[in-house]
Amino acid sequence: MMIDQVFPHVVGDHSVLKDQLLQRAREQGLSVEQATERFAGIPAPLIDAGTFLDKLTSLWRYEFGVPFEIDGTLVWGAHMWVPVDHLHRAIITANARLSGQERVAYYARLNDPERHAVTLAEMIPGSKVHADMPAQFEVTGLGTGNSTIDWVVHAPDRRVMLDVKSRSKDFIEQMTREDGSRVMPEPEHDPALLFRSLNKKFLPASPDQQLQGVWIATHIQQNEDGLRKAFAALDPDKVNFAILGDWESDVHVLVRRDADREYLLALFSATPSGRFTFAPQASA
Secondary structure: HHHHHHHHHHHEEEEHHHHHHHHHHHHOOHHHHHHHHHOOOOOOOOOHHHEEEEOOOOEEEOOOOOEEEEEEEOOOHHHHHEEHHHHHHHHHHHHHHHHHHHHHHHHHHHHOOOOHHHHHOOOHHHOOOOOOOOOEEEEEEOOOOOOEEEEEEEEEOOEEEEEEEOOOOOHHHHHHHOOOOOOOOOOOOOHHHHHHHHHHHOOOOOHHHHHEEEEEEEEEOOHHHHHHHHHHHOOOOOEEEEEEEEEOOEEEEOOOHHHHHHHHHHOOOOOOOOOOOEEOOOOO
């Protein structure tokens, strides 16, 4: 495994992904047959990926993906060594929410090392909605033209539609600014890039009947003031909310109306967090 060459000091033990996934399913009470069926659709080479016990976090991680390339230099990162639990949750969500045909297409994208991290993130919102709440993945016919809405949640009182974005470009740009000191400078990227194309995807709708927005998985903190201004600049008739979040339960929520904040937190079983933003330092 590449981890043994790049960061051997963090490796506590080795295993293979299939065995780690089966162990987690068995811990949830599934029989051997049920556990085997849960992962039957995961193709190789993903299902055969190597795993290791991360001594720094006590998490089992699997190695799958490609390093970032920055100014001709390869940069290894956590996007290549993902917690096994994240993939397990994505698979559970896909099994529960996607049709057989949809799962085949999703797993094919997941099996591409270059697209793996982005594809994995697509399951994050669906994994947080209560199992009894109907939700559809990659729905057509509800946006502009032939555009696809990543998730449509059919809540009892209104429909919630959201696009999912995974941003690595700002992380790469940030790494190019690292100067060798112990303190990384504040990010300088434009938060408006997080919302690119949203105005063109959604149709105008009443937020009392249909909430529309975006879920963003970003690798670095966002400028709180810039983020708020970029969100405010979006068409209020088309985009009602934005959520910054990952597989953890805490998120950062931007809304047009305060009442929608609590609604979205409850819908996604989430708690508010300051982990995803920073307040820019005042100039001297």
